[in-house]
Amino acid sequence: MLLLERNSVAGRKLLISGAGQCNFTHAGPIEDFFDCYADKIKFLKKALTTFTNKDTMKFFESTGVAYQVFPNNKVFPKSMKSIDVLDALLLKCQKANVEFKYNEKVQNISVYDNVFTVETESGKRYFSDQVVIATGGKSYQHMGSDGLGYILAEKLGHTIVKPRPALTDIRTVEKQYRVLSGLSAKDAEITIWHEQKKIKSYVGDLLFTHKGLSGPVIINSSRWMYPKDVVTVNFLYPQTHEDVKAYFAAHLAHRGKEEVITFLKQYKLPRNLYQVLCETIEIDEHLPCAQVNKKQREQLVQMLTKCPFHINELGGFHIAMVTTGGVKLKEVNPTTMESRKQKGLYFVGEVLDVDGDTGGYNIQAAFSTAYLCAKHIIEKENTV
Numbered sequence: 001m002l003l004l005e006r007n008s009v010a011g012r013k014l015l016i017s018g019a020g021q022c023n024f025t026h027a028g029p030i031e032d033f034f035d036c037y038a039d040k041i042k043f044l045k046k047a048l049t050t051f052t053n054k055d056t057m058k059f060f061e062s063t064g065v066a067y068q069v070f071p072n073n074k075v076f077p078k079s080m081k082s083i084d085v086l087d088a089l090l091l092k093c094q095k096a097n098v099e100f101k102y103n104e105k106v107q108n109i110s111v112y113d114n115v116f117t118v119e120t121e122s123g124k125r126y127f128s129d130q131v132v133i134a135t136g137g138k139s140y141q142h143m144g145s146d147g148l149g150y151i152l153a154e155k156l157g158h159t160i161v162k163p164r165p166a167l168t169d170i171r172t173v174e175k176q177y178r179v180l181s182g183l184s185a186k187d188a189e190i191t192i193w194h195e196q197k198k199i200k201s202y203v204g205d206l207l208f209t210h211k212g213l214s215g216p217v218i219i220n221s222s223r224w225m226y227p228k229d230v231v232t233v234n235f236l237y238p239q240t241h242e243d244v245k246a247y248f249a250a251h252l253a254h255r256g257k258e259e260v261i262t263f264l265k266q267y268k269l270p271r272n273l274y275q276v277l278c279e280t281i282e283i284d285e286h287l288p289c290a291q292v293n294k295k296q297r298e299q300l301v302q303m304l305t306k307c308p309f310h311i312n313e314l315g316g317f318h319i320a321m322v323t324t325g326g327v328k329l330k331e332v333n334p335t336t337m338e339s340r341k342q343k344g345l346y347f348v349g350e351v352l353d354v355d356g357d358t359g360g361y362n363i364q365a366a367f368s369t370a371y372l373c374a375k376h377i378i379e380k381e382n383t384v
C-alpha cells in the first residue's frame with residue numbers, strides 16, 4: 001500500500017488538533033454521537049457503529065497510548081500530546097508495510113478500464129485498481145487540505161456539495177456588544193433565522209468576542225448559518241419569552257424605587273450585559289422599576305429572551321475547524337466508502353460531506369470511515 005502526502009511530514013492537522021493535545025474521540029455510548037453530525041448521521045451510522053469510540057480508545061491503548069476522559073467526556077491522550085497519537089498511527093502503518101511518499105502532491109487522477117493513474121506535481125505517475133481519497137476539507141489550508149480533493153473527486157464524476165467553513169465564530173452587525181468581549185453567558189439558547197424562517201435552536205455556553213459571538217453553542221451550530229441570517233439569544237433559558245413576560249408583568253412595577261439594574265441582577269448574567277441591553281433599548285438602568293412603562297418592559301423582556309444578532313459573516317476557512325460540504329454522500333456507499341460512480345474509488349474523512357460538533361467527533365468520523373474502507377479493501381483482496 002502506498003500513501004502519497006503533499007507535506008514533508010504526515011498528520012500536520014492531527015498535530016494541531018485540540019490545541020496540540022488531540023481530542024481524538026468522545027466517551028459515552030456511541031448512540032450519543034448520533035446527534036452530533038447534523039443531518040449526516042444516516043450516512044455515518046454504519047461506520048460509527050462498526051468502528052466505535054470504544055474501538056478507538058482500545059486501539060490507542062493497544063499501541064501504548066494511554067488516554068484520559070475529561071468530565072465533559074472529551075478523550076485525550078494521557079500525555080496531552082497529539083504527537084503521541086500520530087506516532088502510534090505511523091508505527092502501525094510501518095508494521096503494516098505502508099509505504100509513505102512525502103512531498104507528493106496529487107494533481108490528477110484518471111481512470112481507464114478500472115485502472116487509476118495518479119499523477120503528482122513532481123511529474124510522477126502511479127497506477128492502481130484501488131484509490132482512496134483522504135485529502136481532508138478546506139479549512140486551515142496551510143496544513144495541507146486546500147480543497148484539491150474536491151477537484152479530484154469532481155473530475156472522477158462526483159458532485160461536490162459547496163464547501164463552507166464550519167465550527168467557527170460569527171461576526172455580527174451590532175457593535176455595542178463588543179465591549180463585552182471575553183464575557184460568557186452559560187446555557188444560553190440560540191435560534192437561527194434565515195429570511196425570517198426559524199431554522200434551528202441550540203443550547204450551550206455563549207462567548208462575546210471583539211467581532212461578534214463564539215463559544216460552543218455558536219461554533220457547533222455554525223454549519224447552519226449564513227451571512228444575513230439572524231441569531232436570537234435567550235439569555236434566560238430554560239425560561240421562555242412567555243415565562244419572563246409574565247414574571248415582569250407581575251413583579252417589575254411593584255419593585256417601587258428599586259433600580260432596573262438591581263431588578264435584572266437576579267438573573268446572574270454578567271453585569272455589563274444588562275448595561276448594554278439597557279443602552280440598546282435606551283432605558284436608563286437607574287430608572288426606578290415603578291416608572292418602567294409597558295413598552296419598555298416588553299423591550300426588556302425581548303432583549304433578555306430574543307436578543308437579535310445579525311450575521312455579517314462567518315469566520316473564514318482559515319479559522320474554521322472543519323468544512324461542511326464535500327463529496328455528496330448519496331454517491332458513496334456508506335457500508336464500504338466506495339464510490340457508487342466508479343469501482344475501486346473510495347472517500348474517507350473530511351473530504352466527504354460530513355462534519356461533526358467539537359468534542360472529538362470529527363477525528364472519530366475520519367477513523368470510522370477509514371476503518372470501513374480498509375476493511376472492505378482487505379476483504380476484497382482476500383477473495384481475489
Ligand SMILES: Cc1cc2nc3c(=O)[nH]c(=O)nc-3n(C[C@H](O)[C@H](O)[C@H](O)COP(=O)(O)OP(=O)(O)OC[C@H]3O[C@@H](n4cnc5c(N)ncnc54)[C@H](O)[C@@H]3O)c2cc1C
Pocket residue numbers: 004005006007010011012013014016017018019022023024025104105106107134135136137139140143144145146148149320321322348349350351359360361362363364366
Ligand atoms: C485547529 C483545529 C483543531 C481541531 N481539533 C479537533 C479535535 O480536537 N478533535 C476532532 O475530532 N477534530 C478536530 N479538528 C478537525 C480534525 O482535525 C479533522 O476533521 C480531521 O483531521 C480530518 O481528517 P482527514 O484525514 O479527513 O483530513 P486531514 O487531517 O486534513 O488530512 C488530509 C491529508 O491529506 C493531505 N493532502 C491534501 N491534499 C493532498 C493532495 N492533493 N496530495 C497529497 N496529499 C494531500 C494533507 O496534507 C493532509 O495531510 C480540528 C481541526 C482544526 C483545524
